[in-house]
Amino acid sequence: MSALAHRRFLKMHGAGNAIVVLDLRGSAAKVRPEEARAIAQDPGSRFDQLMVLHDPVSPGTDAFMRIYNTDGSESGACGNGTRCVAYAMLDDPAMARPAEGGRLVLETAAGRVGVRRISERAFTVDMGRPRLAWDEIPLSEPFPDTRRIELQIGPIDDPILHSPAAVNMGNPHAVFFVDRDPASYDLARIGPMLENHPLFPERANISIAQVTDREAITVRVWERGAGLTLACGTAACATVVAASRLRMIGRQAHVRLPGGELFVEWRADDHVLMTGPVALVAEGTLAPELFAGAA
Numbered sequence: 001m002s003a004l005a006h007r008r009f010l011k012m013h014g015a016g017n018a019i020v021v022l023d024l025r026g027s028a029a030k031v032r033p034e035e036a037r038a039i040a041q042d043p044g045s046r047f048d049q050l051m052v053l054h055d056p057v058s059p060g061t062d063a064f065m066r067i068y069n070t071d072g073s074e075s076g077a078c079g080n081g082t083r084c085v086a087y088a089m090l091d092d093p094a095m096a097r098p099a100e101g102g103r104l105v106l107e108t109a110a111g112r113v114g115v116r117r118i119s120e121r122a123f124t125v126d127m128g129r130p131r132l133a134w135d136e137i138p139l140s141e142p143f144p145d146t147r148r149i150e151l152q153i154g155p156i157d158d159p160i161l162h163s164p165a166a167v168n169m170g171n172p173h174a175v176f177f178v179d180r181d182p183a184s185y186d187l188a189r190i191g192p193m194l195e196n197h198p199l200f201p202e203r204a205n206i207s208i209a210q211v212t213d214r215e216a217i218t219v220r221v222w223e224r225g226a227g228l229t230l231a232c233g234t235a236a237c238a239t240v241v242a243a244s245r246l247r248m249i250g251r252q253a254h255v256r257l258p259g260g261e262l263f264v265e266w267r268a269d270d271h272v273l274m275t276g277p278v279a280l281v282a283e284g285t286l287a288p289e290l291f292a293g294a295a
């Protein structure tokens with residue numbers, strides 16, 4: 001039987017991004033990709049991302065986090081999910097541990113993120129520094145300037161989208177800036193082609209963004225490994241960094257996504273801070289039969 005059977009989870013969302021939090025601290029259990037897929041496919045535990053807590057690995061951190069997409073693939077970052085984890089680690093009766101004044105340091109395969117409570121249901125995540133070199137995104141061929149890379153989709157003489165910015169926020173992002181409502185693009189059709197484009201050896205999250213004023217951007221996202229989601233925290237961060245590099249905004253903006261709004265600041269010390277809400281939807285336990293056919 002799976003080591004995950006009967007384990008309790010929290011079903012949450014961050015600006016509409018569906019998140020499940022599972023606490024495996026104090027155990028040697030790990031989530032296998034097929035088990036993540038099985039959990040995602042059950043209506044009671046459906047998620048865009050599964051945030052799994054493990055015992056801390058490095059001194060000065062409160063937990064090690066593994067992040068799974070709907071398809072079972074792992075990511076080095078999830079902004080919305082990190083806020084949900086902070087809520088769980090500070091407020092959930094079973095998951096909470098005493099923490100210094102509402103502050104936590106979480107570690108993932110991509111590095112450390114700091115989280116600070118702003119209010120009962122809002123948190124600011126220090127997502128760390130963006131990685132901007134072509135081989136840090138990563139891209140499969142060299143581009144000295146990742147503010148606009150050579151990639152387009154649609155008719156060669158009249159592309160639907162072209163010249164995206166590339167940013168890594170612990171995960172790879174391509175951001176296409178457009179001058180009309182991002183909702184007018186068929187991202188459900190375009191997204192998978194771009195997510196799996198050979199230019200992205202680790203695939204990519206695909207955003208379509210419209211800068212509506214010097215401090216406001218409207219974004220829609222096709223997420224790597226999860227598809228269309230109502231919000232994507234790291235995409236919001238990547239979009240603000242990209243827009244700032246292109247001088248379309250200053251260093252901060254309100255990012256409006258279908259599921260809600262995030263505020264992102266690319267601080268002078270190169271750290272990207274993202275502030276947004278969390279919501280608790282339900283709690284549940286993982287039924288053993290979930291994993292019966294896990295493949």
Ligand SMILES: N[C@H](CCC[C@H](N)C(=O)O)C(=O)O
Nearest residue numbers: 075078079080171232233234
């Ligand atoms: N799909 C992303 C991970 C989740 C990102 C998103 N949900 C967020 O809030 O940052 C990836 O595979 O890179």
